[in-house]
């Protein structure tokens with residue numbers, strides 16, 4: 001039996017991001033992944049939303065992703081385009097980048113951080129007690145861990161073995177997706193008929209054509225074949241356009257479910273293991289990565305004894321409502337794209353509504369993740385929201401604020417008189433920086449807010465306390481989020 005502080009099951013985007021966050025916080029974590037290579041069957045996520053790119057920027061790795069993708073000026077709700085280029089963010093765009101590339105780049109970063117990866121190994125179950133978790137592996141000895149995190153996708157063995165309920169709604173529609181080569185030039189773009197909406201798209205001239213086809217009912221599950229794809233093309237377009245080859249053929253449905261709990265004792269869930277929903281809006285991978293960034297520093301502080309286990313309850317209270325909202329909106333989008341006249345009338349009404357500025361901002365803020373607001377109580381509008389990446393002036397020059405978050409440590413920025421704030425009892429945990437910023441404080445969706453005199457920023461980039469001329473509440477916020485003060 002060997003041991004690690006944290007065993008992460010699954011080396012998809014969520015598991016890789018969590019592994020990196022724990023490692024940056026100095027925690028010994030291992031990833032157990034049943035795949036033997038980084039490759040997976042089928043096409044999956046097509047892009048990264050603005051908040052996810054900001055999160056990668058906070059760790060200094062956004063520039064590895066951005067040049068490999070294609071920037072789009074907006075997001076889409078049920079196919080209705082919503083501009084985000086007026087949002088105050090350095091990354092006010094959607095980055096078109098296939099999941100296999102995002103995963104590869106994340107995997108390279110995790111390898112640089114020297115995170116151990118047990119590939120070709122499957123977790124088959126676990127037992128837990130007060131001292132830790134015994135993780136059962138396919139054909140091998142068990143692994144001991146203080147905590148086990150299931151980042152093992154929608155069919156999560158960790159969730160099932162942990163007895164965590166997964167309530168929700170069964171599938172009503174299935175789609176087939178593939179990357180294909182065709183002899184004939186197809187009809188590119190959206191195609192609507194009595195079955196539903198279908199898409200044929202090619203991003204670059206020499207790239208394969210990507211296909212998404214709504215399937216006829218009854219709902220189909222299981223792995224589709226090239227013949228299924230050919231039949232579906234003929235059913236929709238009357239021709240298979242001389243389909244020559246197809247790769248990454250996959251089928252997905254609109255099954256929508258969310259774990260009733262994100263923690264059972266020493267076992268936690270993140271990403272698709274905690275929530276599954278149809279891909280309309282393109283948020284699954286994004287909220288998984290953001291789950292990981294919310295959980296990483298909290299779990300690290302619990303493991304290293306800085307914070308009590310109750311800090312982990314905030315992972316559920318903050319992230320469950322975010323995924324619940326995504327689930328509701330993906331169900332709404334599936335309803336809006338139904339081809340019958342009544343649903344299309346609602347879609348037209350929605351398009352009209354979203355052409356107005358305020359609704360457009362609200363929905364685009366939600367899809368991009370830039371509007372996230374964790375409920376940390378009443379106070380300044382920044383409280384519980386993402387810290388903007390300001391151009392901050394500090395004693396020896398200026399820098400984008402996100403650069404100060406690269407090491408994933410808590411950060412207190414004093415924008416008042418230097419030396420006005422004393423955080424010495426937390427000096428081993430919280431970085432204190434004196435700085436100034438002369439511009440407007442503009443938040444996505446909300447607009448301009450009052451300039452604070454200090455901000456306490458969590459490692460995930462969300463604001464835990466805002467100073468408005470006094471340090472009232474700072475000690476309580478430091479203790480709540482970063483543990484008790486060190487003894488004098």
Ligand SMILES: Cc1cc2nc3c(=O)[nH]c(=O)nc-3n(C[C@H](O)[C@H](O)[C@H](O)COP(=O)(O)OP(=O)(O)OC[C@H]3O[C@@H](n4cnc5c(N)ncnc54)[C@H](O)[C@@H]3O)c2cc1C
Nearest residue numbers: 010012013014034045046123153271272282283284285286
């Ligand atoms: C067709 C389609 C289109 C999509 N489009 C988008 C999009 O545009 N935007 C978006 O954000 N999201 C999209 N998604 C969703 C996105 O793909 C998922 O949300 C994302 O992959 C979730 O990441 P994850 O790491 O949580 O889980 P996964 O990616 O499922 O990773 C789980 C990992 O765990 C491993 N594993 C599972 N069980 C075990 C075990 N017992 N032992 C060891 N390893 C195990 C698996 O091999 C896998 O590597 C789409 C999904 C589909 C199917």
